[in-house]
Amino acid sequence: xxxxxxxxxxxxxxxxxxxxxxxxxxxxxxxxxxxxxxxxxxxxxxxxxxxxxxxxxxxxxxxxxxxxxxxxxxxxxxxxxxxxxxxxxxxxxxxxxxxxxxxxxxxxxxxxxxxxxxxxxxxxxxxxxxxxxxxxxxxxxxxxxxxxxxxxxx
Numbered sequence: 001x002x003x004x005x006x007x008x009x010x011x012x013x014x015x016x017x018x019x020x021x022x023x024x025x026x027x028x029x030x031x032x033x034x035x036x037x038x039x040x041x042x043x044x045x046x047x048x049x050x051x052x053x054x055x056x057x058x059x060x061x062x063x064x065x066x067x068x069x070x071x072x073x074x075x076x077x078x079x080x081x082x083x084x085x086x087x088x089x090x091x092x093x094x095x096x097x098x099x100x101x102x103x104x105x106x107x108x109x110x111x112x113x114x115x116x117x118x119x120x121x122x123x124x125x126x127x128x129x130x131x132x133x134x135x136x137x138x139x140x141x142x143x144x145x146x147x148x149x150x151x152x153x154x
Contacts, residue, residue, distance in 0.1 A: 006032040009043035013070070016056040018063050024071075031074040038078075046077070085110055089146035096136050099129045106143055113143045 006029035013020065013028065020028060032043040046052060055069045076083040086106075093104050103118040117137070119130050 003042040003044070004033045004036045006030075006036075006043045009047055012044060012047055013056065016066075017059070018056070018067055018070075020067055024067060027071060028067075028074065031071070031078050035074065035077050046074070049077075082109060085146045088148075089142060092140070092142050092145055096133065098133050102130055102133055104137065104142070106146065110143055110147055113141070115142060 009032050010020070010025055010029055032046055035041075035046055036043045047056065051073050052070065055066055055073060058066060061069075089106055089110075096104075098104065101120040101122075105116045105118070107114050107116070115137070117134065119127075121127065121130075
């Protein structure tokens with residue numbers, strides 16, 4: 001039986017010079033135990049996966065940056081479909097070439113087809129570029145495209 005208790009894995013993370021605080025330990029610990037329980041492996045074994053080990057051993061980046069990358073890598077392992085959908089969504093948004101003062105965000109976990117659009121507006125500049133961007137956004141279904149997988153397209 002595998003060890004789903006993340007305490008030893010968290011200590012190993014600290015041995016790489018990372019010093020996660022209480023909140024970070026909770027986030028990382030939850031992700032590690034969820035992955036371990038689902039995959040039937042120990043939490044420490046997860047840290048031996050090549051992508052995870054590469055993050056831990058990379059001394060060229062700051063500890064906070066490595067912690068963020070570690071969290072993201074563990075999140076991808078724990079929620080592969082959501083991570084892939086979010087990645088596709090971001091790629092589609094990037095392709096839209098939105099003005100720098102615009103931000104578009106899906107409803108968390110793509111639970112609805114709605115999007116949140118944020119515009120930082122300066123009165124002197126007008127909104128012509130933003131209106132054109134909103135028209136481009138309305139011509140495609142970003143949520144549907146983000147949730148489509150390669151299997152759906154075949």
